[in-house]
Amino acid sequence: MYKKLKKIKSPFLILAASYLVLSGCSVENTSTSKPNKSYDKEVKAYAKFVPKRQDDFAWENDKVAFRVYGPAAPLKGHASGVDAWLKKVDYSIIDKWYEETFNQTGSYHTDTGEGYDPYHVGISRGVGGSAIWVDGKDYTAHNYKSYKIHENGPEKVVFTLEYEFQTPxxxxxxxxxxxxxxxxxxxxxxxxxxxxGKPAALPIAIGITTHDGKATVAHSKSAGRISAWEEFDAKALGTGVIIEPKKVKDIKHISKETKDESHIWLFTNSEENGSLEYYAGFAWEAAGEITTQTQWQSYLDNFNK
Incomplete structure (x- = not known):
């Protein structure tokens, strides 16, 4: 856990810092640039911890945006899956969308021209969340316990989220x-x-939610790819995961009656040193670049080529 805090000068900041320590989150190296409070449409890669929204952690670039739930998220109805924020502008929207929602001058669930969040995650894996797979069942963390930002734009964001959970x-x-x-x-x-406490080779499942069977799924073991295609408000969204093909053990589309438990799964293993590498993300038709399922599958299959 990261608890080293920057120097604090005001009572308000002391209270804020205390809250961060209690929630298990780090404020060290949180940004290389100040938040864009004027919302001047700065084009950048950007990441942000949002304690005001139940410890959300969000990140974006000029194409896509994501978020995960944090330690303050309620136990019921939340988990460690990855949410997709659909944007059709290249400039940063995270600060703007949160502040508009906090101030009740707008909502990131409504598209007013920049994009919005119609994507439901709940207890699913969302866009590429991982799980431990034992005897036909996925075991997952509720949410991250702490975070650390290593690089915060403008050309790239890099950060680490720490998870801990019990499995069989x-x-x-x-x-x-x-x-x-x-x-x-x-x-x-x-x-x-x-x-x-020791690095281990573990059975891993990486999932894409099918939103209770609403999404059309596709996959290719030879390309190391799983993908889904679905519509929100008459606009298509493609989601997907890719991994080095030789690391694919199996791929299965498993539908269940319980809400949020239907996924297309890619099965793999972590290495003996515990390491695992893969990619996940999405493309939204309204952004105007990838507009068909064929284009999306081609993007994924050729990503590392």
């Missing part, structure tokens, strides 16, 4: 480092898994 195999820790450069629709994951 024992206590699992995942140190998940995520990076997102400008120009990419996919974020990169470099995780290290530990079992009962």
């Amino acid at each position: 195999l024992g206590r699992v820790n995942e140190s998940k480092t995520i990076s997102l450069p400008m120009g990419s629709n996919l974020y990169q994951v470099n995780s290290v898994f530990k079992l009962d």
Whole structure:
């Protein structure tokens, strides 16, 4: 856990810093630039911890935006899956959308020209969340326990989220480092898994929610790809995961009656040192660049080529 705090001069900031320590989150190295309070449409890669919104952690570039739930999120109805914020502008929207929602001058669930968040995550894996897979069941963390930002734009964001959860195999820790450069629709994951405190080769499932079967799924073991295609308000959204093909153990589309539990899964293993690398992300038709399922699958299959 990261607890080193920057020097605090006012009572208000002392209270804010105390809250961060209690929530298990770091404020060290949180940004290389000040938040864009004027919302001057700065084009940049950007990441932000948002304690005012139940410890959300959000990140974006000129193409896509994502968020995950934090320690303050309620136990019921939330988990460690990855949410997609659909944007059709290249400039940064995270600060603006949160502040408009906080101030009740707008809502990131309504598209007023920049994009919006119609994507439901709940307890699903969302866009590329991982799980430990044991005897046909996924075991996941509720949400991250702490974070640390290593690089915060403008050309790239890099940060680490720490997870801890219990499985039938024992206590699992995942140190998940995520990076997102400008120009990419996919974020990169470099995780290290530990079992009962030691790096371990573990059975991993990486999931894309099908929103209770509403999405059309596709996959290619030879390309190391799973993908989904669905519509929100008559505009298509493609989501996907890619991994080095030789690391694919299996791919399955599993539908369940319980809400948020239907996914297309890519099965793999962490290495003996606990490491695992893959990419995940999305493309939205309204952004005007990738507008068909064929284009989306081609983007994924050729991403590392």
